[in-house]
Amino acid sequence: xxxxxxxxxxxxxxxxxxxxxxxxxxxxxxxxxxxxxxxxxxxxxxxxxxxxxxxxxxxxxxxxxxxxxxxxxxxxxxxxxxxxxxxxxxxxxxxxxxxxxxxxxxxxxxxxxxxxxxxxxxxxxxxxxxxxxxxxxxxxxxxxxxxxxxxxxxxxxxxxxxxxxxxxxxxxxxxxxxxxxxxxxxxxxxxxxxxxxxxxxxxxxxxxxxxxxxxxxxxxxxxxxxxxxxxxxxxxxxxxxxxxxxxxxxxxxxxxxxxxxxxxxxxxxxxxxxxxxxxxxxxxxxxxxxxxxxxxxxxxxxxxxxxxxxxxxxxxxxxxxxxxxxxxxxxxxxxxxxxxxxxxxxxxxxxxxxxxxxxxxxxxxxxxxxxxxxxxxxxxxxxxxxxxxxxxxxxxxxxxxxxxxxxxxxxxxxxxxxxxxxxxxxxxxxxxxxxxxxxxxxxxxxxxxxxxxxxxxxxx
Amino acid sequence: xxxxxxxxxxxxxxxxxxxxxxxxxxxxxxxxxxxxxxxxxxxxxxxxxxxxxxxxxxxxxxxxxxxxxxxxxxxxxxxxxxxxxxxxxxxxxxxxxxxxxxxxxxxxxxxxxxxxxxxxxxxxxxxxxxxxxxxxxxxxxxxxxxxxxxxxxxxxxxxxxxxxxxxxxxxxxxxxxxxxxxxxxxxxxxxxxxxxxxxxxxxxxxxxxxxxxxxxxxxxxxxxxxxxxxxxxxxxxxxxxxxxxxxxxxxxxxxxxxxxxxxxxxxxxxxxxxxxxxxxxxxxxxxxxxxxxxxxxxxxxxxxxxxxxxxxxxxxxxxxxxxxxxxxxxxxxxxxxxxxxxxxxxxxxxx
Numbered sequence: 001x002x003x004x005x006x007x008x009x010x011x012x013x014x015x016x017x018x019x020x021x022x023x024x025x026x027x028x029x030x031x032x033x034x035x036x037x038x039x040x041x042x043x044x045x046x047x048x049x050x051x052x053x054x055x056x057x058x059x060x061x062x063x064x065x066x067x068x069x070x071x072x073x074x075x076x077x078x079x080x081x082x083x084x085x086x087x088x089x090x091x092x093x094x095x096x097x098x099x100x101x102x103x104x105x106x107x108x109x110x111x112x113x114x115x116x117x118x119x120x121x122x123x124x125x126x127x128x129x130x131x132x133x134x135x136x137x138x139x140x141x142x143x144x145x146x147x148x149x150x151x152x153x154x155x156x157x158x159x160x161x162x163x164x165x166x167x168x169x170x171x172x173x174x175x176x177x178x179x180x181x182x183x184x185x186x187x188x189x190x191x192x193x194x195x196x197x198x199x200x201x202x203x204x205x206x207x208x209x210x211x212x213x214x215x216x217x218x219x220x221x222x223x224x225x226x227x228x229x230x231x232x233x234x235x236x237x238x239x240x241x242x243x244x245x246x247x248x249x250x251x252x253x254x255x256x257x258x259x260x261x262x263x264x265x266x267x268x269x270x271x272x273x274x275x276x277x278x279x280x281x282x283x284x285x286x287x288x289x290x291x292x293x294x295x296x297x298x299x300x301x302x303x304x305x306x307x308x309x310x311x312x313x314x315x316x317x318x319x320x321x322x323x324x325x326x327x328x329x330x331x332x333x334x335x336x337x338x339x340x341x342x343x344x345x346x347x348x349x350x351x352x353x354x355x356x357x358x359x360x361x362x363x364x365x366x367x368x369x370x371x372x373x374x375x376x377x378x379x380x381x382x383x384x385x386x387x388x389x390x391x392x393x394x395x396x397x398x399x400x401x402x403x404x405x406x407x408x409x410x411x412x413x414x415x416x417x418x419x420x421x422x423x424x425x426x427x428x429x430x431x432x433x434x435x436x437x438x439x440x441x442x443x444x445x446x447x448x449x450x451x452x453x454x455x456x457x458x459x460x
Numbered sequence: 461x462x463x464x465x466x467x468x469x470x471x472x473x474x475x476x477x478x479x480x481x482x483x484x485x486x487x488x489x490x491x492x493x494x495x496x497x498x499x500x501x502x503x504x505x506x507x508x509x510x511x512x513x514x515x516x517x518x519x520x521x522x523x524x525x526x527x528x529x530x531x532x533x534x535x536x537x538x539x540x541x542x543x544x545x546x547x548x549x550x551x552x553x554x555x556x557x558x559x560x561x562x563x564x565x566x567x568x569x570x571x572x573x574x575x576x577x578x579x580x581x582x583x584x585x586x587x588x589x590x591x592x593x594x595x596x597x598x599x600x601x602x603x604x605x606x607x608x609x610x611x612x613x614x615x616x617x618x619x620x621x622x623x624x625x626x627x628x629x630x631x632x633x634x635x636x637x638x639x640x641x642x643x644x645x646x647x648x649x650x651x652x653x654x655x656x657x658x659x660x661x662x663x664x665x666x667x668x669x670x671x672x673x674x675x676x677x678x679x680x681x682x683x684x685x686x687x688x689x690x691x692x693x694x695x696x697x698x699x700x701x702x703x704x705x706x707x708x709x710x711x712x713x714x715x716x717x718x719x720x721x722x723x724x725x726x727x728x729x730x731x732x733x734x735x736x737x738x739x740x741x742x743x744x745x746x747x748x749x750x751x752x753x754x755x756x757x758x759x760x761x762x763x764x765x766x767x768x769x770x771x772x773x774x775x776x777x778x779x780x781x782x783x784x785x786x787x788x789x790x791x792x793x794x795x796x797x798x799x800x801x802x803x804x805x806x807x808x809x810x811x
Contacts, residue, residue, distance in 0.1 A: 189483045196490075215679050218688045226678075380688065400666065400674035403659035411655045434486035438493030445494075446644045446651075 062145035095324030166283035181257030198247030531586035561598025690739025707756035731767030
């Protein structure tokens with residue numbers, strides 16, 4: 001069930017009204033849990049089995065770890081093995097075997113078919129990370145486990161954020177689920193603008209820009225000009241698409257009295273790689289920081305080489321999380337490399353340029369690097385990308401295409417600039433905002449494509 | 461160690477009634493603007509260009525064919541009509557409209573073939589995947605173009621099934637009360653057309669026609685990675701909202717029953733041919749839902765004594781037979797396909 005379907009609208013209305021008439025916390029969470037499993041298993045009911053396995057395992061492991069004693073470590077290992085095992089089995093098995101096959105073939109052996117027909121359950125990367133953070137936090141002594149299985153299961157499966165995040169932390173979510181939510185008009189007034197903005201980003205911007213992005217990345221031999229404009233359009237598409245999901249998820253949860261974390265803070269205004277990762281997919285980047293980068297020693301590195309190793313490993317894993325393909329690893333490594341270079345130049349961490357001109361220059365450089373990174377992310381294969389980059393010449397026809405894609409992308413993204421200006425100039429919601437949202441609703445109705453694309457991050 | 465840090469996620473309402481009223485006013489402004497725009501928009505009055513382009517009808521009366529083939533560019537490229545005529549020893553006329561889908565074929569049936577003085581003995585319709593039961597199928601621009609060319613002033617079925625995107629009951633309500641929605645293709649085109657030609661005109665001095673030609677030539681099928689293209693087509697068709705994969709439901713929202721009725725009433729033998737795409741030649745398979753849908757379609761047609769040949773998995777058509785996308789190379793591919801059609805349909809044609 002996707003947010004852009006009529007099914008979701010009907011589903012949400014029913015969930016919403018029943019939820020708010022339930023008198024007790026236990027009933028509210030039980031209802032949310034049932035709704036979340038229906039949401040997740042709507043097309044493929046067997047997905048729910050995996051979700052339940054992860055939930056039961058981590059609930060038991062959480063209690064086991066908190067009891068302490070010699071088995072504390074064992075419980076953590078069980079949690080890691082089950083969650084990462086599921087993730088690797090469903091997401092990376094074929095990738096691993098394809099590479100084994102390629103290596104064996106290169107050695108002159110004929111290993112036969114090694115891959116399996118595996119269907120990747122949507123959201124598995126998100127909820128396994130969410131439950132892992134729960135057991136690891138308990139192991140570290142930073143969190144006490146919940147004794148209510150329903151509350152915990154609700155935390156793992158909460159439908160607005162189950163499929164594509166934000167990857168919530170137990171310390172943020174459980175306190176909300178452990179108390180009864182009482183209706184507050186702010187839930188509604190705070191949610192509807194966010195929801196309209198989410199649908200605008202997805203159905204007007206992302207889906208329409210995707211038409212040309214898909215065509216460019218489907219070309220057999222595009223030149224550098226088309227690659228450049230395709231990468232720019234993809235940068236718009238992926239931001240609009242993913243942040244739309246977060247907006248709709250946050251708005252849906254807010255309607256139910258639950259506050260999800262922010263996932264994006266104007267990422268394309270970043271002035272350095274560190275800044276970018278503080279603004280882009282924040283729930284994931286903070287997860288990677290807390291559970292990969294710091295445990296690898298990232299916060300205490302003493303030499304340049306140590307830092308290089310840690311940052312590159314962390315970012316390569318972050319890339320791999322996005323998908324079982326080398327281009328995602330390359331994207332991660334690229335971000336690792338630029339993070340390292342920026343740090344070595346003294347531009348890491350929370351560096352701020354001293355003048356406005358330097359700020360603009362820093363933004364321009366980082367934006368260009370980010371867009372180039374998206375090329376690595378979106379490319380069908382690396383050889384294709386290299387051939388394209390090595391073809392700077394372009395025909396008059398390609399120039400027409402590049403200009404059309406650029407102008408249409410600007411056209412579709414223009415409402416975001418309006419909202420950005422409104423947010424800055426008139427932070428308090430008022431009449432002007434209401435009018436802007438009125439136009440946004442009309443734009444959704446007029447510009448949405450009949451067949452809405454699935455959210456990009458579903459595949460991860 | 462703390463249990464869970466307390467956070468202020470559920471603040472009690474401290475606002476007064478004035479706050480509520482102001483907030484409600486904002487919501488009403490948004491809803492009011494939306495409703496107002498729909499009331500003000502007159503595009504909801506569905507109108508057609510009442511003139512019909514009767515050139516196909518005139519061609520039928522001029523050539524007096526025994527068999528008429530109807531379809532889109534796949535028919536144009538994949539079938540050698542002269543060879544088919546020679547093999548079957550009949551007169552064959554090919555009516556192919558690039559980018560067309562089932563509603564155009566229905567209009568051709570109704571206003572051209574049945575409008576002609578000469579009645580053919582056979583009609584063969586070529587389609588891809590499940591286009592036959594999808595009243596929305598076909599290229600968006602082509603759809604608008606063919607609507608104006610071939611629809612008359614009164615086309616209730618077109619209005620019901622295609623014009624307002626009225627596949628579902630919800631769609632019917634939307635087009636009644638949300639004209640912005642049911643006319644969104646036209647409004648959207650008006651907006652994007654006013655923007656997309658600007659750089660080509662200002663910077664290159666090019667007309668809209670030249671700019672369109674340039675874009676079409678860069679994104680021509682032959683410039684695409686054929687495997688990705690086929691996969692994209694399969695994905696799009698497998699997940700298209702508005703298309704219900706329950707055959708018995710969807711067929712009643714398609715032109716197929718009416719096309720069959722018209723053929724029967726006029727004693728014309730009707731045959732449907734599902735072509736093979738390059739994706740399938742390269743090993744891609746239909747989704748389970750589409751497989752089931754096509755199986756049900758075959759049963760439905762057989763029960764009504766309508767011919768159906770499905771070449772989706774025909775092994776003799778190989779990737780090297782394709783020129784671009786779903787289009788076969790000429791003459792090798794088209795000769796092979798025409799011979800296959802002769803083999804399967806030849807004996808069944810009415811003489």
